[in-house]
Amino acid sequence: MIVHFYTRPGCHLCDDARLMLKLVREDVAFDIKEVNIEEDDTLHEKYMLMIPVIELEGKIIQYGQVDYATILEALLR
Template sequence: MTAPVTGSRVTLYGRAGCHLCDEARVVIEAVCAELGESFTEVDIDSDPALRDRFTDEVPVTFVDGRQHDFWRVDPQRLRAALRV
């Protein structure tokens, strides 16, 4: 699955009240700030198709429109993906 084009290289799919989403956001914010990148966050509960697709995997991270990680975001792996 590919992510919609948003202008940001990183897209975080998550939901409110998800502690793993909160942890992923902190990592993504830090890495994106370090590398001068931006990210977009999408609430999967706002779209039935996204909720069906990602409900058991959030948070899900996409980089450049392709799925990169789910559940946990490794900062070193994210840095490497963004340096390509």
């Protein structure tokens, strides 16, 4: 299972989300593919006001303020 994590440098919410993903990964096995939206114009335009964005199988799990329970629930489905 691969979770896409859309982020950008200097984003404090992204730092918090990264930590949250690592906590969830202690309970559920998955890989994190971190993507810097500033390296892709299309992604930057799509996510610039939403980051951090956590996505699984093309579906956004959560964005902005993320929490452990929401991520865990989505991954256990």
